[in-house]
Amino acid sequence: MTMHPTVLSLRGATKRFGGLVAVNALDFDVHENQVLGLIGPNGSGKSTTLNLISGALPATDGEIVLRDRDITRLPPQAIARLGVARTFQLVRLLPSMSVLENVMAGAVFGHRRRWGRAAETHARKMLDRVGMGRKLHLGIGQLTYIDTKRVELARALAGEPRVLLLDEWLAGLNPTELEEGVALIRSLRDDGRTIVLVEHVMDAIRSLCDTCVVMAQGTKIAEGTPEAVLSDREVIRAYLGDDDA
Amino acid sequence: MTDGGGMDIIITGLVLGGTYALIAMGLNLQYGMARIMNLANGEVLVVGAFVAFWLYTAGQVSPLLTLFVVAPLAFALNWLIYRFMLLPLVRRAKSQGQLEVDSILVTFGLSFVGVGLMLAFFGGDYFSYSYLARPVRIMGETYGLNRIVAFLGAVVIGGLLYLWLERTRPGRAMRAIAVDPKSARLVGIDVPRMSALAFALGGTITAMGGALLSTYLTLDASTGVLFTLKALVIVIMGGVGDLRGTIVAALLLGLLETFVAAWIDPGLTLAAAYLLFVLILLFRPQGLFGRKA
Amino acid sequence: MTPSRSEAARIGWVVLALAAAATLPWIGSSYYLALGVTIATFTVLATSWAIFSGPTHYISLATAAFYGVGTYTTGLLIETMPYWSILAIAGLIGAAGAALVGLATLRLSGVYFVIFTLGLAEFVRQVLTWVQNLTGQKGIYVLTQITEAQIYWQLVGLAALVWLAGWLIGRSRLGFALRIIGDDEEVARHSGIDTAMAKVLLFMIPGAAAAMTGAILAPRFVYIEPAVAFSPMLSFQVVIMALLGGTGRLWGPLVGVIPFTFLWEAISSSFPNQTTLLLGLTFLLIVYLLPRGFVGLFLDLRQHGGGTFRRAGA
Missing domain, CATH: 3.40.50.300 (P-loop containing nucleotide triphosphate hydrolases)
Structure with missing residues (x-):
């Protein structure tokens, strides 16, 4: 190793x-x-x-x-x-925002920072990656439990952490x-x-x-x-x- | 008051700080135990002072006797405020942060209502009266007897409160809700009732402090906010829910304020409070004796 | 990002409305002009207050402090500096003061901030009075050729600037950061947002706006003294109007300022001795009955009406 x-x-x-x-x-x-x-x-x-x-x-x-x-x-x-990016033991999403915006939070402010169109494209890619590519514009309240976990994971991934x-x-x-x-x-x-x-x-x-x-x-x-x-x-x-x- | 020497400033400062300690204990009961940041606390103080002033000038009633009138009145008033104005906020709040914002707004509004009511009933003049305005000698310096009596009154009331909180069942229950309301509920403490009691008791203590202060300070309807601010700074400095810290912080503020008044300018009554506050914010936001979270 | 077509239309309407507002000095009597000055003043103060306090939920009670500092900036510099530079200096002083207050308090919970701002106006007033006593000065005369109409135009212009700032922030990374902070500060920090810095930056806006408002209004007082420049009532009025209108939208505070100004006119002419009491009662009514202001009502109506709910900004 x-x-x-x-x-x-x-x-x-x-x-x-x-x-x-x-x-x-x-x-x-x-x-x-x-x-x-x-x-x-x-x-x-x-x-x-x-x-x-x-x-x-x-x-x-x-x-x-x-x-x-x-x-x-x-x-x-x-x-x-x-x-370093993380998920939380009890899922923490941003309730007033859409799925896409939640993930953009990671893309805009994380380790590797993006803004505007680039951030949005990257967030979409991350959502595709976790299997949420079709639920971009849903509100957080509409998600199943595993989907909230997927969104949180995508948000953590979106900053391209080490x-x-x-x-x-x-x-x-x-x-x-x-x-x-x-x-x-x-x-x-x-x-x-x-x-x-x-x-x-x-x-x-x-x-x-x-x-x-x-x-x-x-x-x-x-x-x-x-x-x-x-x-x-x-x-x-x-x-x-x-x-x- | 003083001519800028040493010992007399220290004693005057400690005497003032002792009365501040009482007022801040009242606020600490409300904030530390009932979890209400009460920006109208100073107005309750001024009401207590007004009652003492009024009874003394109208009927020559000693302010020390007035305390027994002020206490039940203030208790009832504060209990009603908690029950009908603050409890609905506690119930509708989704989080501690939301309750904090709501209670700040409501008590801020209440403070203006309080000032307005006092202006309506008593007018906007400064009020003071002459009670026990005799010199008394301590260690070679002279002080107003009224200051010393007020200080002793504060020590007695504060001491009784402290004993009640330490030694009695309801007192201990009240300290329990300060530490952890959730667990307090689990061991069978009626948290809403105890919170109402803590709030009412806090208001009572503050109003009695106001009656004591009125024997030697000149006040008017709109000075309440200054006392609210000082009490808040003391509570933050001493640690929320920590009565011993409150006493130490109050004595420090009393001393510093007296030094500022004697050496720089008596008009700078808030300068000491802000100086202490900035130091606390920069170096010990968890309070003098608080542990780092 | 370039504005979309609907945004362009909205900007057009705002410009039109500002132009219409600017005609007041030519068409209205001096009474209405004075009312216009009041409305413009509180629009600047309440809107800039809401830009900070809306998303952060930190209640600032410091408006009067910054406003008073601005008034004094004009008073002290009017004899020696060109007028326009004074406004800029007042804005810078206000922003710097807000940054200092923010750096001391905004990395901690909101309680520290509220307490600090609660007594700030009175503290600054005491210090100024002390300095004046030292120098043997009582008050300052501000004698200028500036007319009421010019003051009004400056305030309308300042309001436009505040709106522009709010709109730009809403589209910026800072605005996005603030929405995240408003939702969950813990997530914001773990996503890489310096939450304290975001709040400090934002608090500089109401600081600068209030100082500039004070600087603009100073010539109207003619004679400035601490008790007038640092009235605690001002901070309170600003909070009331902003909450009445609602802080969720940039136009919210304006919708609170206009009816409140008329209500206030009525109250202070009918019950001149009960203003403090009635102000307090009105405020309590708003907090209990309209906790999210007119903006909240509007959003609820729209949602119940089946319209789609979209947040402005991002």
Whole structure:
């Protein structure tokens, strides 16, 4: 895996809320064109880790580096411009805008910025990419659940980020939707996107991830290929038992 | 008042700050606990002062006795305002942000209604009266007895409020809604009722502070906004929902204001408040003792 | 982006309406001209207020502060500088002042901003009074040849500028950013928008517009003193009129300013001593009964009438 250069690395990343340590001295690297899965039981600090990377929460300690650039203390808008885009655990779309305008938000203000016709063309392309090419002018209220997720994904893609953060993007989908969703993420992977995903769906993790980082109580307890990590008895018994649904 | 020395400014400042602390505690109950940013708070203060002035000049009633008249009146008035003007906003608000905007607008409108009513009933003149205007010596300097009495009154009322919040069941329930209204509801606290109570109690405290201030400050119908602003700055500085922080911040403002008045110009009553506010905004927006979110 | 045909038509109508408004000094009596000055003044103030407060939901109570600063700019410079440069200087001072206020408060929640603006006019007034006491000056005479009609034309021109600014912003990246911020600030930040900077830039518009309005109106006062230049009532009136009209459209505040000016005329002539009270009551009525102003009513009617709902701007 050393042939893929490192895009993002966390060194000793720590987040404390008062006395509670949500993320404890976390280290890992994300390599270009790779999909890294962050897994672990509920409350193990996965989403908090994504929030540290995207700047939604300031880190208490440690270092987060994006391609030689220290982004630990930067606000989310600066991190987004440097090339990190994300989706949210609970889908967040812009309710007063159409599907197309939602995605244009990413195209106009993201890592690679466009304006006017160029932004619109690019947003249409992204919507095509996620299978929403025919629903450009719908309002947000008219969308099905998976379609809202697709729009949010398209918005994140529209800025052409270096790293894409997906926070339980597959959660809440029914079996048919889940199949479509996994196929979509896999196709992004095949495009050579660099992705960090927080996920509970084990089949998806097996088929999508190049590397997995397992967290428990804020600490990394294992790292490796999905096969290696998921067959680790200790990991399964101690941390994934009930979650492996 | 002072001739620019040291100790007397400090004592005068602390005495003024003590009364500010009481007023700001009232506002903090309304903002920290009832979640209403009340821009009409200063008008309630002036009403309290007016009642004290009126009872003293008409019937020689001591302002200390007036407190017992002001308190139930202010409680009823503020409870009615919450129940009929603010609760509908709480119910229609889709988010905390929306409630904030709506309550700011409504209480801003109310402040003008309050000023208008006072102008209609009492006119636009400054009012003051002479109560306990005798010198009293403390550590070699003389102070107006009325200031000292007002300060002691504020300490007693503030102390009682503090004990009530710390030691009694309804007091603790009220602090719980300040910390987390959702969980408070889960443990069986009637949040709307407690919010109404907090708002009414806050208004009561502020009005009593007004009655105390009237013994030594000259006020008029439209000075309320200055006190609203100072109380808001104190609450932000001390930390929303934090009574101890409020007291420290109020004493600081009282001191700084007295220094500005003594050394620069008595007309610059807002300069100290703005100076503190800018410092807070730049360095500690979470309040003096607040933790960074 | 070039304007579409319907936009071109709309621009045509606006130009026509402005031209018609400009004829008032020739056809109306001095009473109507004075009324026209009031309407034009509040149109500038309320429209520029709404350009900022509409999308951001931050309530600015600072109009009187910037207006007063503008008045004083004219008062202090009228003897030494050419008149037109004074207007530009007032605009720059207003914009710079707004930027400072914005930088201090707008990266935090709206509460800090409201509190800061609440006392700003009074604070500036106290500082000016103090400076005047130091220099031994009481007030300033502004003696010029400028007529009421010229003041009116300048204000109409300024209103046109404010509309133009609002229209251009609506079509710009800043305007798009503001719509996103208005919908979800968290998403805006994670999409790469510097939300604090967008708000600061936008707040400079009402700051500059109010200062220029004050500068234009200064010759009308003849004698300027702090108590007149920094009336807190002004900030309140602006908020009322903007909310009555509604902030969702550029034309909204104008629709609030016109009826309110007439209502205000009636109130202040019939109940000169109860103006503050009646102003407060009117405001409460608007907040409870017309929370989105006439614009909101209009949009609801259009939606219920089956018309399509399209947002202007992007």
